[in-house]
Amino acid sequence: MGKATVIPFGPQHPVLPEPLHLDLVVQDEKVVEAIPQIGFVHRGLEKLVETRDYNQFLYVCERICGICAAGHSIGYAETIERLMGVEVPKRAEYLRVIWHELSRVHSHLLWLGLAADAFGFESLFMHAWRLRERVLDIFEKTTGGRVILSVVKVGGVHRDIDDSQMKEIIYVLDGIMDDYRKIMNTLLTDYSVKNRTVGVGTLSHEEALALSMVGPFARASNVNYDVRSLGNGAYGDLSDFQPILDAQGDCYARVKVRCLEVLQSIEIIKELAAKMPAGDISVTVKGSPAEGAEVCNVLEQPRGECYYYARGNGSKNLERMRIRTPTSQNIAGMVSALKGCDLADVNMVILTIDPCISCTER
């Protein structure tokens, strides 16, 4: 056994665009321990809730993270609606879910590109991002923003998607699906990809449960937990929703779960588009959250369960807002998965967990 050495990883690292720092304790090229450190992009958004009213805070909440913007605005709006007992029209719930699932597609495609780039698989990276661009174009046409949608409000949504636009979306998604299948099959059957991911960074089912892992990371370790199966909002109207699971718990399983989730999201969008009810898209919300009223809410973000807590104080401002994001949960599992892996595999393990540091630090 050689001497243990500490190798710093990040906060600036080519494999990860976000600032995550790890102290890797390495012995003979094997990681014996990984000590994470975050706090490079902390913005104190939860504190801001004291000086912004609950309508304004929606726009702040949306900017917690660019990739999860749609999810955060929906999660926050749902939390406030529960706090104030507001019933949202059915059509608005459908529209929210459609945008949210589109954002899952774009988030997973972005991740797929980054992962392919880390493998050195440049052409797959280009193809994945080319497809993602089409999703962003859908956002641009239907919401007016490419990444930050600003389309959700407390009580509903600001914009409707009419039938012709919906047809166009389905047409674009069908096109994406064809190309995506080819990309996905290439990635999942490729010899060198398997070589680098199978059996690497394994997290067992028991560990995933003990560490409370969430999202695709947990589902790759066979943890059957997906907030969407609780059936909140329009998810309740899906004819059949089964979370995508895998029992292996290694990097390959995580890649596979995420890859298949893109197809699942497209199916969800198609089903909801076909079932879309007519009617209003928003209700007027008056008043303020009552003093002492508190509520919690969960939502399945692309990276896993996101938890929202809010407490009112009788004024327009909230007393407290707490958001627990999926990556802040998953960092514990990431550290555990890193233990015992080769130094060269560290970036693969980190990427397949898909950490979102700006969410984590809020």
Add this chain to the structure above:
Amino acid sequence: MSGFKLGGMTLGSVFKKPETTLYPFEQKVAPKGLRGHVAISPETCILCGICQKSCPCGAITVDKKARTWEIRRFSCVQCGACVRSCPKACLSMETAYTKPATGKSSHVVEVPDTKER
């Protein structure tokens, strides 16, 4: 091996229309409702200050005495809250993005006094 599996798709791209536009020779048409920048038609503004109150970033300042409406473009996040809250509908969201700038200047608009005329 994978290069060959994706090869068909990659080769096909050579013959297809490019996915990207050749900016600046070719410009993308802005879709309706794109959030580019906030514009004001000062003739109808009553300087009520509701837009200032609704802005989450404090990007707008309404000065009743000096009869000016001011927006700091670099603070504005194009959320559209001001546009929706204006009681006179004098604010609008235009599709064009603002030009890049070297300094964080603000845009001041004089609001004419319609009662005097």
